[in-house]
Amino acid sequence: MSLGKLIERLLQLVPVLLGVTLIVFVMMALTPGDPVQIMIGDQTITPEQEEALRRGLGLDRPIVERFFVFLGNAAQGDFGQSFYHRRPVADVISERLPATIELSLVALIVALVTAIPLGVLAAIRKNSIFDKLATVGSLLGVSLPGFWFGILLIMLFAVQWHILPVSGRIGYASEVPTITGFLLIDTLLHGNLPAFWDAVKHLILPAVTLGLPMTAILMRVTRTSMLEVLRQDYVTFADAKGLSRRRVLFRHALKNALIPTVSVAAIETGSLLGGNMIVETVFGWPGLGRLVVESIFLRNYPLVQAAVLLYAVIYVGLNFFADILYTILNPRVKL
Amino acid sequence: MSMAAATPAAADSIFRRNLASFMGNRLALASAVVVLLFVLMAIFAPLIAPQDPYETDLFRRLQPPAWVEGGEWGYLLGCDALGRDIFSRIIYGARISIFVGLTVIVLATGIGIVAGLAAGYLRGWVDVVISRVVDILLGFPYLIFAIGLMAMMGPGLGNIILALAYKEWVIPARVVRGETLAVRELEYVEAARALGASPRHIMLREILPNILSPVVVVSTIRMANVIILEASLSFLGLGVQPPTASWGSMVSDGRAFILEAWWVSTFPGLAILLLVLAINVASQGLRDAFDPRFHE
Numbered sequence A: 001m002s003l004g005k006l007i008e009r010l011l012q013l014v015p016v017l018l019g020v021t022l023i024v025f026v027m028m029a030l031t032p033g034d035p036v037q038i039m040i041g042d043q044t045i046t047p048e049q050e051e052a053l054r055r056g057l058g059l060d061r062p063i064v065e066r067f068f069v070f071l072g073n074a075a076q077g078d079f080g081q082s083f084y085h086r087r088p089v090a091d092v093i094s095e096r097l098p099a100t101i102e103l104s105l106v107a108l109i110v111a112l113v114t115a116i117p118l119g120v121l122a123a124i125r126k127n128s129i130f131d132k133l134a135t136v137g138s139l140l141g142v143s144l145p146g147f148w149f150g151i152l153l154i155m156l157f158a159v160q161w162h163i164l165p166v167s168g169r170i171g172y173a174s175e176v177p178t179i180t181g182f183l184l185i186d187t188l189l190h191g192n193l194p195a196f197w198d199a200v201k202h203l204i205l206p207a208v209t210l211g212l213p214m215t216a217i218l219m220r221v222t223r224t225s226m227l228e229v230l231r232q233d234y235v236t237f238a239d240a241k242g243l244s245r246r247r248v249l250f251r252h253a254l255k256n257a258l259i260p261t262v263s264v265a266a267i268e269t270g271s272l273l274g275g276n277m278i279v280e281t282v283f284g285w286p287g288l289g290r291l292v293v294e295s296i297f298l299r300n301y302p303l304v305q306a307a308v309l310l311y312a313v314i315y316v317g318l319n320f321f322a323d324i325l326y327t328i329l330n331p332r333v334k335l
Numbered sequence B: 001m002s003m004a005a006a007t008p009a010a011a012d013s014i015f016r017r018n019l020a021s022f023m024g025n026r027l028a029l030a031s032a033v034v035v036l037l038f039v040l041m042a043i044f045a046p047l048i049a050p051q052d053p054y055e056t057d058l059f060r061r062l063q064p065p066a067w068v069e070g071g072e073w074g075y076l077l078g079c080d081a082l083g084r085d086i087f088s089r090i091i092y093g094a095r096i097s098i099f100v101g102l103t104v105i106v107l108a109t110g111i112g113i114v115a116g117l118a119a120g121y122l123r124g125w126v127d128v129v130i131s132r133v134v135d136i137l138l139g140f141p142y143l144i145f146a147i148g149l150m151a152m153m154g155p156g157l158g159n160i161i162l163a164l165a166y167k168e169w170v171i172p173a174r175v176v177r178g179e180t181l182a183v184r185e186l187e188y189v190e191a192a193r194a195l196g197a198s199p200r201h202i203m204l205r206e207i208l209p210n211i212l213s214p215v216v217v218v219s220t221i222r223m224a225n226v227i228i229l230e231a232s233l234s235f236l237g238l239g240v241q242p243p244t245a246s247w248g249s250m251v252s253d254g255r256a257f258i259l260e261a262w263w264v265s266t267f268p269g270l271a272i273l274l275l276v277l278a279i280n281v282a283s284q285g286l287r288d289a290f291d292p293r294f295h296e
Helices: A004-028 A035-040 A046-054 A061-075 A090-124 A129-143 A146-158 A185-188 A193-230 A233-240 A245-282 A286-295 A301-329 B003-006 B008-024 B026-043 B084-123 B126-138 B144-153 B157-168 B172-185 B187-194 B197-236 B246-257 B263-290
Strands: none
Touching: A004 A061, A004 A233, A004 A301, A004 B126, A004 B144, A035 A046, A035 A061, A035 A245, A061 B003, A090 A185, A090 A245, A090 A286, A090 B187, A129 A193, A129 B263, A146 A193, A146 A245, A146 B197, A146 B246, A146 B263, A185 A193, A193 A245, A193 B197, A245 A286, A245 A301, A245 B144, A245 B197, A286 A301, A286 B144, A301 B144, B008 B026, B008 B144, B008 B263, B026 B084, B026 B263, B084 B126, B084 B157, B084 B197, B084 B246, B126 B172, B144 B157, B144 B172, B144 B197, B157 B172, B157 B187, B157 B197, B172 B187, B172 B197, B187 B197, B246 B263
């Protein structure tokens, strides 16, 4: 893909991002309840103080002007104060973000590592009992409500068998001072292997719950595209040349079959963002998703606003990345 | 039947062939029957439910299912923390899931058809505006968009339907736009134009009947997703408010008791799984039978 095309695609993102920001702004502007009243809570202040607060927040200005101020501030990462934490929203979010990213990445890895081999196997053994089981499994995977599956896993692995912890990111005894915010990395940097293992154990159930629908989808995609590739002339030719089955499958077929899998994985990573809210709530995972859900009930709107916008920007970015990745991997496709 | 009237024998026989193909798919047919049973259960809930789903009885607090020691056959799946019959609440909960699923899909498909036809047939600025709005809405992860809207509008049945429909229409709209673009230059549309038919007539009478089956297929597939989203919102406490029985909030209620009463969360979740799975299998069968691209 030429640089010109890439820039053109990037420019196309601008109206989308502006639109997304506008929607998020309008959503919160229309939310019933006066932000100043919410901030004041049950404290008593004079009308003058209230007026000053209102002016300080820019709420006395016309709504169009407020949008542009919001846009300008958002571009600089300034989302105002979190009513509840009484600190800048951006600080609160950036504290919670590593936990969410860590969980999402592990879920993504879990999905890729299970979906690709299963999808390939299902394609090679098309119509076998394994293939049929894989089909049923993937249907179950997309039909299971994540919040229920998570609770089921907790009941079995934590409550019944005591193999894995019920909730949280790490046990109190294993906590280590924060360096990167990513516990798998921090525990290793401190050379604390038992703590690392503890963090891994805390990750397993949430990551499996979060990654399950993605695993199901990626398995179907891999199976379909592998079947497609196996029908291609060059695979028949490689077979005819007398190359070993293993070599044909892994060197010739798989490389091409994985193109759709990788692109779909990039798109589906975006849907992990929504899943995070549910999974973090079920497993008491101290990430951004749970923070947003809590903030809704606390009517901590600046935080909800910033988080929804952040999620949307990441989502748009991931879809863009998926498009680009697809063209790079598959030169026949023109953007 | 207007479709059959428009192009008499041909459309009728294709429809019959597709229907026969769907009927031949036993798994899909069985799943369709399961979906139908859920719908009947929702409609006739007051006649089927063995107990009053709202009647609390603290003597039955966390009573186990009938086959477990301490259970009673009148309370098949046990009772929740307020002593309410879980089985009866699941039967009533089907009403919320199915009502939300159907209403959102009907609303979204209606809006999507109008928007998609207009964008695909009229082109020009109409297409630019609609496609931009679609792009922007696609920029939000679904659940996060719905959560944002629910935070703004507050919980409640009507608001859930709105929050989901605001984004859901984008999917049928894209399908309809694509299909319309594909058929707008075909001879029969050309012919209608030449005869002086109005754009409205062409869109609704000529194009729509011919692109309807992929739209219906996509809508049924999406219904499963909408039901899970409703349950997820209710689970988070942003959906239908207590004491109304909804499967998502029932699972949530049981979370506090997973140590001593596994049944409170397990059965409502199983109901969601069963309904969603049945819709998924049935709609895949519909797709295989009615979407020509899946005819081998």
